[in-house]
Amino acid sequence: MQLPRIVENSPFARLARTKLGAKNVAMVLGTSIHLSGVSREQFLQDPYWVAHEMEHIRQFRQYGRLGFLARYLRDWMRHGYYNIPFEVEARTAAELNAHLYAQGKPLPSLAERHPSPKVKL
Numbered sequence: 001m002q003l004p005r006i007v008e009n010s011p012f013a014r015l016a017r018t019k020l021g022a023k024n025v026a027m028v029l030g031t032s033i034h035l036s037g038v039s040r041e042q043f044l045q046d047p048y049w050v051a052h053e054m055e056h057i058r059q060f061r062q063y064g065r066l067g068f069l070a071r072y073l074r075d076w077m078r079h080g081y082y083n084i085p086f087e088v089e090a091r092t093a094a095e096l097n098a099h100l101y102a103q104g105k106p107l108p109s110l111a112e113r114h115p116s117p118k119v120k121l
């Protein structure tokens, strides 16, 4: 499975982390995954999380950088973070596609998985 570029200690991800009040964050910008508070290795150990971010990359491709970001921010204000349609889609894609990123290992249990932030902003 071809993985995108992964940026550790990203200032953009750090900003999102502060905004979300999350311990660690992965976020997609264009075709790269930006991490804060989590190493590349830890991130790749959670195939659900990887599949979630891969869906955002697909969305970025579909709508373009500006199209994606404009919709994302608009929907964040309208619906709150958890109910942004792009996030709902990404959570669904994570369940469907995690097996693609499991690297031959058993899928992690719910307790071992990275939790989605459930904040309402």
Ligand SMILES: [Zn+2]
Binding pocket: 052, 056, 086, 087, 090
């Ligand atoms: Zn997401």
